Amino acid sequence: GQNIDQPTEMTATEGAIVQINCTYQTSGFNGLFWYQQHAGEAPTFLSYNVLDGLEEKGRFSSFLSRSKGYSYLLLKELQMKDSASYLCAVRVLTGGGNKLTFGTGTQLKVEL
Amino acid sequence: DTGVSQNPRHKITKRGQNVTFRCDPISEHNRLYWYRQTLGQGPEFLTYFQNEAQLEKSRLLSDRFSAERPKGSFSTLEIQRTEQGDSAMYLCASSFLPSGGEADTQYFGPGTRLTVL
Numbered sequence: 001g002q003n004i005d006q007p008t009e010m011t012a013t014e015g016a017i018v019q020i021n022c023t024y025q026t027s028g029f030n031g032l033f034w035y036q037q038h039a040g041e042a043p044t045f046l047s048y049n050v051l052d053g054l055e056e057k058g059r060f061s062s063f064l065s066r067s068k069g070y071s072y073l074l075l076k077e078l079q080m081k082d083s084a085s086y087l088c089a090v091r092v093l094t095g096g097g098n099k100l101t102f103g104t105g106t107q108l109k110v111e112l
Numbered sequence: 113d114t115g116v117s118q119n120p121r122h123k124i125t126k127r128g129q130n131v132t133f134r135c136d137p138i139s140e141h142n143r144l145y146w147y148r149q150t151l152g153q154g155p156e157f158l159t160y161f162q163n164e165a166q167l168e169k170s171r172l173l174s175d176r177f178s179a180e181r182p183k184g185s186f187s188t189l190e191i192q193r194t195e196q197g198d199s200a201m202y203l204c205a206s207s208f209l210p211s212g213g214e215a216d217t218q219y220f221g222p223g224t225r226l227t228v229l
Contacts, residue, residue, distance in 0.1 A: 004154075031215065042116075042203060042220040043155065050215065087154050094168060098209075098216060099145070102154025 002026040004103035006088050011109045012078055020073045020106045022088030030098060031091040034062050034073045037105065038084045046086075047073070075108075083110045114138060116206050116221030124227045125194055132190045133224045137206030144187050145218060146179055147203040148172065155203050161187060162209070194228045201225050 003025045012018040024032070031050040035043035049055055049064035049071060061074040075082055085105040091098050117136045125131050137144050142163050147155035158177070159169045163184040173179075176194075181187040191198055201223045207216035 033217075035220075040225075042222045045217055045219060048217060089154070099157045099160060099168065100147075100155070100218060101157065104152065104154050 002090060002092060002101040004088055004090060004101060006086075006103040006106045008104065009107045009109070011111060012075075014078055014080060014110055014112055016078050017074065017076050018078060018108065020075075020086050020088075020108065022071045022073070022103060024069050024071070024088070024090050024103075026069075026090050026092055026101065028093040029066065029090060030093045032062075032064055032071045033089040033091065033100065034060075034071075035087040035089060035102075036084050037087055043087055078110050080110050080112075083108060116204055116219055118202075118204050118221040118224050120224055121222060122225045122227075124229065126229050127194060127196060129194055130190065130192045131194060131226065132188055133202055133204075133226075135187045135189070135204030135206075135221060137185070137187070137204070138208075138219060141206035141208045141219075142184070143207045143209050143216060143218075144181055145205040145207075146187070146189050147205065149201045149203055149223070150199075158189075191226075194226075196228045199226055199228045 006022045034046040037043045047062040059076045087105045088103040089100040145160040146158040149155040161181040176192045179189045203223045204221045205218040207218045209216040
């Protein structure tokens, strides 16, 4: 089976940097995704890692260590609109396809 | 708008009734996924299609649930004899997987929120 852990809640200050961690235990690992989800809305794709290392996309960066089963999402220059749930999801090869197994999400609150 | 669309956005029904949701994927995406999300949880995989073929179903998908993608474009998810425990957000996602490829990125629709009274 798959097990994905991420903190339930985090609070940070506007303009600051925040790191959201995700640890996973899974078989058939085929990549790790981060999605942003505002309340009542669909998850929006942020980033994807399949190899170890850091992927940078503007204010967002994501890191993966496959040997440690660990990833983090780094958000820089935080803005109020970044207040949302951040979902870590592991892609697993299964039956010739891919499916995503999600963590429960980290609710980030950005304060003034 | 060329994103994934879902209809209806909200559905309120009484226990025991049947409901059907529709998902229109991004044009030319060959893969379509259904997930269910309850409050405070991440989405849970239900089933997926490669073109019109349903390739995998989760154990979460009881025999009251059925999904189709008859022409390899839009998909429907039907729940028969709804129960209060079926109340959730039903999310659809689509992706494009090239022939021989293994990697795809899933893009989600806005979801259908189901409330069973």
